Structure formats: C-alpha cells, structure tokens
Amino acid sequence: MVTIGIAGGTGCGKTTVVNQIIEELPPDEVGILSQDSYYKDLSGMSYEERCQINFDHPSTIDFDLLEAHLKALKSGRPVEQPIYSFSEHNRTGETILTPPRKVMIIEGILIMTQPEIRDLCDIKIFVHADSDERLIRRLKRDITERNRSISEVLDRYQHTLKPMHEQFIEPTKEFADIIIPNNKYNTVAVDIVRTIISEKLTQ
Ligand SMILES: Nc1ncnc2c1ncn2[C@@H]1O[C@H](COP(=O)(O)OP(=O)(O)O)[C@@H](O)[C@H]1O
Numbered sequence: 071m072v073t074i075g076i077a078g079g080t081g082c083g084k085t086t087v088v089n090q091i092i093e094e095l096p097p098d099e100v101g102i103l104s105q106d107s108y109y110k111d112l113s114g115m116s117y118e119e120r121c122q123i124n125f126d127h128p129s130t131i132d133f134d135l136l137e138a139h140l141k142a143l144k145s146g147r148p149v150e151q152p153i154y155s156f157s158e159h160n161r162t163g164e165t166i167l168t169p170p171r172k173v174m175i176i177e178g179i180l181i182m183t184q185p186e187i188r189d190l191c192d193i194k195i196f197v198h199a200d201s202d203e204r205l206i207r208r209l210k211r212d213i214t215e216r217n218r219s220i221s222e223v224l225d226r227y228q229h230t231l232k233p234m235h236e237q238f239i240e241p242t243k244e245f246a247d248i249i250i251p252n253n254k255y256n257t258v259a260v261d262i263v264r265t266i267i268s269e270k271l272t273q
C-alpha cells in the first residue's frame with residue numbers, strides 16, 4: 071500500500087487535486103480517508119452551540135481514531151469511516167465501509183500537524199493557494215454547498231480560520247515532500263504525483 075497525505079488550507083484545492091490524482095487509477099485500487107470525517111462527535115451540543123466551535127483547531131479532530139483507522143488499513147483490515155455533515159456541524163451517526171486499497175489518500179487541513187499521521191504517510195503533499203484565492207473559493211463553496219451565509223463565512227474566516235491557518239496549517243508546509251502551487255489548475259504537478267505513485271506501486 072502507498073499512503074499519500076494531502077494537506078493545505080481551506081479552499082486550496084485538496085479535494086480537487088485528490089479527484090485529479092484518482093481519475094486515472096482503477097476505482098478498486100484507491101481509497102480516501104478525509105480528515106473531515108474525523109471531526110469529534112458533538113451530539114451533546116445544540117446546533118447554536120456547535121456553530122460557535124472553532125473547527126480549524128486540531129483539538130476538534132479525533133486524530134486517535136484517524137491514526138487507528140490508517141494503521142488498520144495498512145495492516146489489511148477495512149474500517150468504518152464516519153460520515154460528517156457540514157450543514158449540521160456534526161457526524162451523521164452513519165459510517166461508510168472503507169476497505170484497504172493499493173493507494174490510500176488521507177486529506178485534510180490539519181493532518182500534517184500530527185507526527186503520528188505524518189509518519190504513516192509515504193508521500194506528503196501540501197497544496198498551496200494564496201489566502202485571497204482561498205477565501206474567494208471558500209465563500210463560493212460554503213454558500214452554494216454548505217448552506218452558509220456570506221457574513222457567517224467572513225466572520226469565521228476573520229476570527230478563527232485565518233489565525234488557525236497561520237498558527238497550525240502554514241507551518242506544516244515544511245514537512246511536505248511536494249508543494250503543489252494551485253492558484254491555477256496545475257495539471258503538470260498532478261501528472262508528476264501520478265508518476266511517483268505508479269513508481270511506488272511497482273517497487
Ligand atoms: N486551481 C483552481 N482554480 C480555481 N478553482 C479551484 C481550483 N482548485 C479548486 N478550485 C475550486 O475551489 C473550491 C474549493 O476547492 P476544494 O478542492 O474543495 O478545496 P479544499 O478541499 O482544499 O477545501 C471548489 O469549488 C473548487 O472547484
């Protein structure tokens with residue numbers, strides 16, 4: 071199994087890059103663990119209380135479960151990956167069966183902050199896009215796909231997202247083997263990553 075960690079700030083294009091990487095791989099050879107699936111269960115709180123949570127702080131993620139799942143997959147065992155609802159700011163209570171695959175991708179804003187997760191990744195990638203570009207993308211996406219208002223997104227950006235990005239996410243660039251510049255679609259970088267994966271699979 072080849073494990074690939076993909077980090078980078080919100081809206082940098084992680085999900086897009088993941089989709090581009092897996093496009094040409096046979097579906098039964100690739101699996102994805104999304105950090106978002108591992109936000110802690112907040113069922114004990116009201117929706118209003120959940121809205122106040124700083125979701126860009128590492129303490130909101132159940133990294134122990136993510137690590138356990140990654141280790142299980144590496145040793146050939148399937149896992150039940152939780153399903154998360156961004157609209158509800160909570161786990162849905164449902165899971166998706168995630169079997170081990172030749173290529174496992176772990177993606178999320180904060181995954182490289184954890185030495186245990188970094189150590190489990192064979193290739194570490196950081197996707198970079200400038201903060202203004204990320205904010206524009208985040209605004210568009212959260213309004214159309216995540217049921218947010220403009221003021222909600224801007225408020226979160228100013229008060230938690232930007233400071234957390236600077237404190238926790240940006241510094242993890244130094245752990246990356248590859249940094250993909252993604253202000254524009256970067257097909258060359260994606261092709262290089264695909265080549266590296268193919269080489270690793272034949273080793
Ligand atoms: N290189 C790019 N240029 C323009 N828009 C992009 C680019 N990469 C991603 N996007 C768009 O930006 C938004 C956020 O991208 P996404 O891949 O979801 O980011 P992330 O997973 O890092 O939060 C999506 O609407 C996506 O289509």
Ligand SMILES: O=c1ccn([C@@H]2O[C@H](COP(=O)(O)O)[C@@H](O)[C@H]2O)c(=O)[nH]1
Nearest residue numbers: 079080081106125126156159160179231
């Ligand atoms: O309930 C939640 C949980 C997280 N968020 C925001 O999501 C992003 C991370 O997802 P990306 O796909 O990488 O953008 C993070 O910045 C959180 O602020 C949320 O809005 N609600």
